[in-house]
Amino acid sequence: MRWDHLRLDGDAAAPVGPQPPLIERRAVARTIDTPEFRGMTFYEVHAKTVVNRVPEASRVPFRWTINPYRGCSHACVYCFARKTHEYLDMDSGADFDSRIVVKVNAAERVRAELAAPRWRGEHIAMGTNVDCYQRAEGRYRLMPGILAALRDAANPFSILTKGSLILRDLPLLREAAARTEVGTAVSVGSVDTDLWRLVEPGTPPPRRRLEVCAALNDAGIGCGVLMGPVLPYLSDSPAQLDAAVRQIADAGATSVSAITLHLRPGAREWFLAWLREHRPDLVAPYARLYRGGAYAPRDYQRRISGQVADLAARYGIGGRARHRPALPPPPAPPQQLSLL
16 A cells, blocks of 8 residues: 555544555544545545655646645546556546545645745646545635645646636635736536536536636636547547537637547546447447557547647637636656656
């Protein structure tokens, strides 16, 4: 069990509820399984660090991340971060969706780490591994303390989310934006509601996410849209891309960029199992498209990105933002990402 980076400060009450046999009790303050979150278990832990460095080899435009949660109740069948749950001796499927690690001291640690003499005030990205505004945030309210710490330190940051709960923290975002660079983005890969119910069952519907985008921009917090992921044979037709970009434009997005589905270990097995159940006709086409590894062929990726860029120009997306958000490209492989 890889919990050595987590610890308890002082004595803690013994965990309550059923414990998976490999979780070291010294790392877990308690487990919570409550009726309002039926089917989910929260593992409350104390993290040694919360502001974590991304290795130089990673293909992302930021060097630091904050991830207050591990696992994600959004339950997106394609989520690239699924493999990281295996590092905790949990599985990358149902466990990732329902057994959520909560760093209950996240806000306290962020404030301390930003005040450290060695900290240089670099940009911090949030929501790049799992969503910091997933359902657990409604219970634990970690983000207000994190945002307040970033605001007080005038530290630049960006947030990528599929959650609508970010609007709860709009006053803090505005206060921070008055002192530093703040970027936000929502993830909307498709506006097909039937597909959404199947592949992103724990998320707000696409229309709601676009309403979040509009509300953030109306409040003066620049918000773009990451069309991620575009799913081959499921959401990549010219008509589907057009519908998505048109609605993104209607929401006033400051920018839009597309990322094609990538299937790394952990996510690959879970997604292909879903495909066999719901779209067995696509199993062979996916095997051909992804026979070279985790990524679709470059020509396919360029075609999708080019189509989205052309549609963005047609619908006038861009040039509206007061604060242009930093949208990450496809994340680096799990072993290169900051997993904490």
